[in-house]
Amino acid sequence: MEKKKIYQFNSNALIVILLGLLVVVNFLASKFFLRWDLTENKTYTVSKTTQNLLVKLDDLITIKAYFTQKLPPNLLQTTNYVKDLLGEYQAYSKGNLKVVYLDPTDDLQLANEARSLGIPEIQFQTFEKDKASVQKGYLGIAVLFEDKSEIIPVVKDLGNLEYDLTLAITKVSGKETKVVGFVAGEGEKSLTTDYQAFNETLQKIYQTKEVKLEKDKIEGVDTLIIAGPTEKFSDAALYLLDQFILGGGNLIFLVDAFHLEQGLQAKMLETNLPVFLENFGVRVNRDVVLDLRANENASFSSGFVQFFLPYPFWPKLIKDGFSDNPIVAKLESFMLPWASSVESIQKEGVTAEILATTTDYGSTQTEPFNFDPQARPNLKKEDLKKVPVAVALRGKFTSYFKGKIKPLDLTDAREESAKEARLIVVGDSDFPGQNFGAQFPENLNLALNMVDYLTLDQNLISIRSKGVVDRPILGVSKASKGLVRAVNLALVPLLVVCYGLFRAYLRRKNKTLQME
Secondary structure, eight states, X not given: OOOOOOOOOOHHHHHHHHXXXXXXXXXXXXXXOOOOOOSTTOTTSOOHHHHHHHHXXXXXXXXXXXXXXXXXXXXXXXXXXXXXXXXXXXXXXXXXXXXXXXXXXXXXXXXXXXXXXXXXXXXXXXXXXXXXXXEEEOEEEEEEETTEEEEESSOOOGGGHHHHXXXXXXXXXXXXXXXXXXXXXXXXXOTTTTTHHHHHHHTTTSEEEEEXXXXXXXXXXXXEEEEOOXXXXXXXXXXXXXXXXXXXXXXXXXXXXXXXXXXXXXXEOOOSHHHHHHTTTEEEOSSEEEESXXXXXXXXXXXXXXXXXXXXXXXXXXXXXXOSSHHHHTOXXXXXXXXXXXXXOOOTTEEEEEEEEOOTTEEEEOSSOOOOTTOOOOOOGGGOBOOEEXXXXXXXXXXXXXXXXXXXXXXXXXSBOSSOEEEEEESOSXXXXXXXXXXXXXXXXXXXXXXXXXXXXXXXXXXXXTTOOOOOOOOOOHHHHHXXXXXXXXXXXXXXXXXHHHHHHHHHHHHXXXXX
16 A cells, blocks of 8 residues: 655744744845836836936945934825835935935024035925914925035926926036026026016026127037027127038027917017028928817916917927927927927938927918907817927038128138037927916926937936926816716716616525515
8 A cells, every 4th residue: 555645734844934934034125126117107116317326426425314203194204205205216326326214303502404405494384183283393304515515495296396306416416507598688588587487497407598699609609599589690699600500519509480469469470590400401380389178277367357269389299299309208288378380391410300290170370360269260170180389400501691792801711510410399388488488397397308308318308297297187178078077977876876776686585586
């Protein structure tokens, strides 16, 4: 008779094996950093740009988080997120990033230290036992290296925290500051009034300055912005721009075809910039873009009454109309008020890329314009199409003055590009301004992305844009609205009736079975 082997369960041995596995896992976890982030925009994972920056650190940088330990319950998520993020920064820095958590709440010396760095004591409103109370505390971060410091006074926007931290580390680690120039002299937007918020945001990472196009070559500028000129450029000014492009310069052109005056009356602008741009491969049309399906609400007044209406001339550009270019790829939407359409012109050696278009319900309107908010544009189905509003060009360009008399005698003047240059053209200059930039923050992100793309080779675009999430609901036709309303009204009562009939059937069936 064959003997069967009997295996006895030994619980002690199993416990020893599990403990051994836990020790091995714990050891590996201390040596290797690993995290699964299932969010769409990888909200809880630092970007490749940040990882590369941290890996390349060659000296110790200290981050001091001045956080009150006993924060209100509604701020616990902020504290946990900051600690997770800074822990990830430390893991990628390979020991070159030191994080210290300090609570100055009851420590006068730490409170003075925080105040000297620019981190204020702030007030939090709390609700406990149906009573509102005010609590004081700290929620700031200081990034320190040698005698340099960059401060985040109060952690407010978690979506932009990685961008702020990475920017701070970049600045204290001694990277060269690049220069962004704004052309002035032909009625362009002002840095101190029209673009104040845009300029202040740029100055966190760049040096900005006004550039007058006179007799000298444009030098010491990495990216040049021409925003909303209202007057003609002299031949000398155009020649300086021309030579800047041929020398490999990067430019952003925000061009208006008309100026909007009181009473929503449009005055066409007679500048020579559109003709200049056609030489390089892009045309800004003398029209206005509208979108019947995706647009923003605009506020209008009638006497003492203020009302909001969907306004087709404020088209909302959404992800479906974006290219894969990093300038727009991570954005969800932005809005261009009273913008003109743009189109690329084929030029040898130049690559053109349409960055954004309207939805299929877009169109254009030419003079005479009717911007009355209560007047619905009378458009036929064949008039509706995707309309391009922004284009990016790169390549080696030919001089606008080739074969013409040169207005200035410049050394090293060229008629062909010495190296590749990049241009971005948008048919609107108002979108990053004080009014629209504040009302639509995604507009400011678009403008900043353009500058980063040309100046920093897109290094910070992915960080800034990943915290911006918008899920616009597009316009619904009257027939669709009616169908949804009918389903909502009829479906719920019908489900209740069906459930009642089903319950009655079950009861009748049970009675029949009991009788049998």
